[in-house]
Amino acid sequence: YGLIDADEESGQEYVSRISGHPLMGQIQLTGERAKVEDVRLLSPVLPSKVVCIGKNYADHVAEMSEITGESTEEPVVFLKPSTAVTGPGDPVFYPPISQRVDFEGELAVVISRPCREVPRERAKEVVFGYTVANDVTARDLQKSDKQWTRGKGFDSFCPIGPWIETGLTLEEAGDLRVTTTVDGEVRQDGRTSQFIHDIPAMIAYISSFMTLLPGDVVLTGTPAGVGPVDVGAEMTVAVERVGELTNRVITRD
Amino acid sequence: YGLIDADEESGQEYVSRISGHPLMGQIQLTGERAKVEDVRLLSPVLPSKVVCIGKNYADHVAEMSEITGESTEEPVVFLKPSTAVTGPGDPVFYPPISQRVDFEGELAVVISRPCREVPRERAKEVVFGYTVANDVTARDLQKSDKQWTRGKGFDSFCPIGPWIETGLTLEEAGDLRVTTTVDGEVRQDGRTSQFIHDIPAMIAYISSFMTLLPGDVVLTGTPAGVGPVDVGAEMTVAVERVGELTNRVITRD
Incomplete structure (x- = not known):
């Protein structure tokens, strides 16, 4: 380290x-x-679990209900397997079985200590810092499987990095620009101030049913603009004051 | 150990x-x-992930389609967080937020080594042994959330044990009686020969998209007969030639 x-x-x-x-x-x-x-920077953390909040930006909820036909006002929680985690600059492997792989740029929260039933007002005590993640998703499999585990769980589908920023307050983390650029073109451009459930609410909700451990990572949801990438594409997720995470999509030979 | x-x-x-x-x-x-x-026996393994196959006994698929209104012929894969794992004899905590907590008795497969894209015929090379698991499920939350992570992810919702049986062949594991008894009354009584997807097929399918690591646990699905338990109930899942796993449901005070 x-x-x-x-x-x-x-x-x-x-x-x-x-x-x-x-x-x-x-x-x-x-x-x-x-x-x-x-x-060469590796993923800055090897989480025991990656807990993701879905549908957490109003404008993304709207675009997803068009894709999946579903809508919800509750936070959606799902897991990505730790084997999906990869580092900055590492390749993302396009699964031959999928016809549509999407980027989803996100702010990620790294947990500092074992915690359960964390009230909103104590959330800051369990945050170690912030990093950047890309919740890569095989959209066609996510839709056809209904459970999102496979569509979001392929090896390499969870780039994290490039480092953990430990100098931000919860308030500061709640108003950061999040952009995703594909081959130089801006595709997502949101702010964490658009969260439907803010970071203390997310931590309170998740820890109401599962214990979080040091190094666990919470993905906070993605803004509008998700879309497909082709093999060869270079994805860069940037979170203001945190860092930039770049990964190229390739096929495994 | x-x-x-x-x-x-x-x-x-x-x-x-x-x-x-x-x-x-x-x-x-x-x-x-x-x-x-x-x-005091603890869970015989601390898995990096618990990968579950849903809807793998035809008679259980039929009963679940009545409960959830869904049906599928594909294997359903989902994850339970490692923080849900608990050992034989340990309490299962009834979440106050749920009105219906169900037992689901299952044969569990423990993986021996890192593996990816395991063909059916090599599945036996990656099996360390077999144990017993209870895929405890808050049925109401599973249904209302659509994603199953919360309903199946509460701390203590994955009893595993009492030990790992290493002396069975794949063929033998494919024809074992699986029963769940609640307070002495038999509620589930199936055989692994009723699997829709057999163990080599499960390992091939899961490892086609995620790397499995030593100690990872695959839950193979539950037979018909799932049903609710109340606080105070004692659940015993027994798998022939493997062992018996008993846990009592309590409230956390």
């Missing part, structure tokens, strides 16, 4: 290696340091 | 402590031994 900082004068970003696990108590700088562009 | 054996003459079952992890290569007997009834 490493800490990422920018040099105040040059703007150059560095990774400083740390010893210890950032979620398990004390960490120490080892003194080793490298430029960000000289290292 | 321990090995469980019965004394051939007396039938007394013993747990022999082992060093090492049974899924991670070599294990050794430490020489310590205790009677099974003198130790």
Whole structure:
């Protein structure tokens, strides 16, 4: 693991290696340091579970009800398997069985400690930080299966990264721009202030029925504009003040 | 971890402590031994994921289509969070938000090694053994949420145990009696020979889209007879030649 900082004068970003696990108590700088562009970043967390909130931006709810014929005003919770997690710059594999694979850019919340039945007002105590995720979805299988596990569960369908931003308050995280760009073209452009269920509400709801563990990741939903990508496409999800997550779609040979 | 054996003459079952992890290569007997009834057994595995096959016994498919109004001939795959796993004898907590909590007795398959795209004929190479599970389900929430994550994901909703039987072939596992008894009354009584999708087909299907890891658990579906339990009920799922898993339903105070 490493800490990422920018040099105040040059703007150059560095990774400083740390010893210890950032979620398990004390960490120490080892003194080793490298430029960000000289290292390969992996997913900044290996979650025991990835818990996703669906239909959390009003404009996306509207577009999805056109695609799936469903509508709901309740938060929808689903899981992506931890084996779907992949890092920044890693490939997303297009499954031959699908005819339509979509990007879904999202702000992701990383949980800091074991927690259950977290009231809204204590949500900030269980947030370690924020990162960026792409809830890649085989839309045709999501629709035909009804349960979303397969459509959203393929290996590589959960890029997370490039790092965890620990310097934002809950209030700040509740008003960030989220964009998804495909091959340079902006396809999604929303703000987390459009959440139907805000971050404290999401954490309260999820933890009302399942214990969250350190490193677990909550995907907060995607704004309007979801759409298909072809093999070769480069997807970039950017969350203001957090970072950019870029992955290319390829076929597995 | 321990090995469980019965004394051939007396039938007394013993747990022999082992060093090492049974899924991670070599294990050794430490020489310590205790009677099974003198130790508290925990869940025999801490899976990275619990992958469930729904609607896998024809008679259960029929009864569920009456409850949910849905029907399907495809295997349905869904996930239970690892935080739902609990051990034999542990309580199942009745969520105050639900009005109907059901038992679902099942044979469970424990995976031995990382695997992806496992063909039917190689399924036996990735099976470590078999255990018993209860896919406890808040039926009302399963139905109203449409996605099954919450209804099947509460903490304690996945009892697993009492141990892993490693001495069965795939063929033998494909013809075992599965019963669920509530307070002494038999409520489910099926055989794994009634599977719509057999174990090699399940492993092939799941691993076609997600990598399975050592210790991952596949729940193979439940036979007809699912029904509600009240607080205080004692549920026992028994799988022939594997074992019996008993859990009592309580409220969390």
